[in-house]
Amino acid sequence: MKTYKLPIYILTVCAALTFVACGSDDDNIIEQVTCDDGIQNGDETGIDCGGTECEPCVTALDFSGDFVQEDASGRPGINTIFNDNDEDKNLFNVTIHADKGLFAQKFEDRLEFYHDIYAESLEIDPATFNYETNILGLDAANFTSLLANTDALQVAPNATTTYYDGTNVLTGRTINDDVMDVTLTLMFGGTSGTRFDGNNDTPQLTSDGVDFGDRSIGAFPYLEAPNSL
């Protein structure tokens, strides 16, 4: 039997070389790449990871380190509208949400200040141009307390989402909710919601006059493709 071993080895090596030679020029070999073959092949960027077919190479990514808060957002426009100086605006962004009630009094002062500004520009005694309990039944203290103490979107998992639709209120924020008109109405609309709505010789302070316009809401990711030139 020994006499046959050498020729068999030679034949085996030749056959293997032939296969490799053919395979190296054959696209089919790409199809044999797998994400669990223990080698980096195909378009993998690491061993059995990356590229178009395999999971990303997580182990190669560095997610370490401490991350420190720079900005925060709950309800829309609150920091912009109710904090009146740069120091407070910065502080509001780096105050944990559980402590934002600290801003309630400043918010209430700001709310009254807006009324004073407008009264003065209209040459009305500011004492007669004050905030009035709004359509949610909230007086100035309660309204601004709500804004500061609960500065988040309250998102109801089993209810219609709306910032305010006339019936439902504070169950989240959809893309086409007119959050600024709601905010202005809560600030200047008074108990009726129409206190300063531009009618009956009043200033228009409850609506900015713009709406969702020609935007649309599609399927996920819901926001439209970016505007182009």
Add this chain to the structure above:
Amino acid sequence: MKKMKLFGVVGGVLLASAAFFLTSSDQVDAPGVASTSSDIADLYAFEGDDPNNTVLIATLQGPLTPGDVTENAAFDEDVMIQFNIDNDGDFIEDLVIQAIKRDDSMYVFGPVVPTATGLVGQVETSGTMRQVKISTSDDVQITSEDGVSIFAGPRRDGFFFDSNRFNDVISGTAAPEGFLPPEEASDFFEDLNVLAVSIELPNSLLGTAPTHAAVAEGLFPEGSLPDAYNIWVTTKRKQ
């Protein structure tokens, strides 16, 4: 009233100064983050097309003008975008969903209980990790797996507001009319873009919803508002 008037004059100057920079509902709200890669523009949170899902969208770095500014805008690898979910009404995050860029992709972790709450955090790599290639204007990439969909890339700014007129109104120069009628008003954001991170996930991953915060605060009668998560978004920069 003298004190009030003096406050008004001083405040008016500050107001005019602050108003000049106003551009979006949150964006450029503070000089500390103005025009930086951590600047949040808006947060949206709503029921998905599938009513068993919640959608969370954070927009950043807006407003971006179309063209080169939008095409060149990029998420920052040092900035972690974190959706915070409060399940018990104390306004401390019980679950977080974090998004952070690496190479050409956005990596999303969670929802996961954070190892630390508050102003300093880490990427919670023990949470379920998902990945989506960051989209461009022409190449939209969405990853959907186990009922969770994620997207990151430029989008049209969904925020609408006549912010120029708002500046005039709060500075008193628009008196006595106030805001303009619809035919004269102008949506500042109509033609502008933002960078967006969108995540849609089953409510079952978000834990329980506590008593609505406005009810818990005693401002609304019990039972008048549905139970609701408290959700906010933060950006945190690597030190």
